[in-house]
Amino acid sequence: MRITVDSERCQGHNRCYAIAPELFDVDDLGYATATGDGAVPDDLADKARLAVANCPEHAIAIVEEA
């Protein structure tokens, strides 16, 4: 599982970073990015889904990998 943040949609609500600071970072302007290559360890999968479900701008997506 991998997460991606759409920088066009992100408005810096900061919900993802609050929920899962392991998976998201914010830049100096407060916009979110996925940490590293966006890979989600199994034990953080639930947090990743919560981050998606709480983003007011629908800016986060989960990519399931084979």
Place this chain on the structure above:
Amino acid sequence: MSTTEPRSDKRPVTDWETDWDHTDPAWVANPYPIWESLRSACPVAHTERFGGAWLPVTHDAIHAISYDTEHFTSRSVVVSELRPGDNDLPAPIGIAPPITSDPPFHADARRLLLPAFGPKVIAGYESFTRDLCRELLDAVADRDIVDAAVDYAQDIPLRVIVKMLGFPQSDAEVFRRFIHMILEAVDVPAEERMNEREGGELDAYLDARIAEHLAEPRDDLTSFLLQAELGGEKLHPDHVRGTMVLLLVAGIDTTWSAIGASLLHLATHADDRRRLVDDPSLLDTAVEEFLRVYAPVTMARMVAHDFEFEGCPFKAGDWVLLPFPAANRDPAMFPEADKVLIDRAENRHAAFGLGIHRCLGSNLARMELRIAIEEWLARYPDFELDDPSRVTFSAGQVRGPRRIPVRVR
């Protein structure tokens, strides 16, 4: 004074679909049933009041308008009898950038403010905020009845923003008056408001602080603004002053409303209060749920040019009220939308707006709200509303309790 009694000389609303008024006593007392019935009847209501205004109440419509910066302008974001005149800065800049700005100017004006309000910078104000909360609680420690709004909530955002701007803490009272005037006095006739504005007291105060900071730069938000550049040039002092007005107006009664509404909830819902005291790990979801269900802020737009929206003939210059609190109660978006579930895990609320105008201070507001609840519960794990009849709510586009007498022992 922060309490506004709706003016009694206005015609009471009898038909919310065609003659709504967000300053009507029924709306001020309890807007939720009004929005609920409009949602099923006609999702975009209209009124001839305020010179013509529309009212969408579904999450879908409010979302769509928030994103549509082509058909809607932000040059005026407070619906009132006072329409923006020729003296006000025209779009795309507006009177208080970037909240009153439109693309493309908006992005640049916003970008220069964002670094001062990012989550990591705001975390640096946590200890000041925590000390302030304790100081406020200490000041009323000998009382059995405390007003959670007047003695506590209203001072927190006020004094934090005064601290951020680098103004003397003793000037906090000056700002309270202006916030009241600008945001709560929507039903004061336009001429009267204009006269008050032209008094220029706030501008003079801010100009004096700007001059001090120009003469002697400091490590604070005022000097940050004065050193910021837009298009390779330093901001004009008028722009800096406009931005300060925005921070004061947007940052204070909004957050005090959220803190007050949350404490009012805990004062009247002993089960939630005990749960939160017993399990502080619920605080994060509780804060988001309080923000959703008691969202204080309603914004507005003006129609930029004639077009049809959801079958309604929107005309250039019409106001459009954007009640984010109504979006947050839309059952199409939130299961059990009218219930407060402090462990609600999925909560895509719009308390801070949607799209390019997302509340610049949302990280600050959230930090203040969380610490205010934490410190209050640490001091008073047991408290209850003393006299429900004395609870009053603000009128206007920022909704929150202005009197919350609670018994703390």
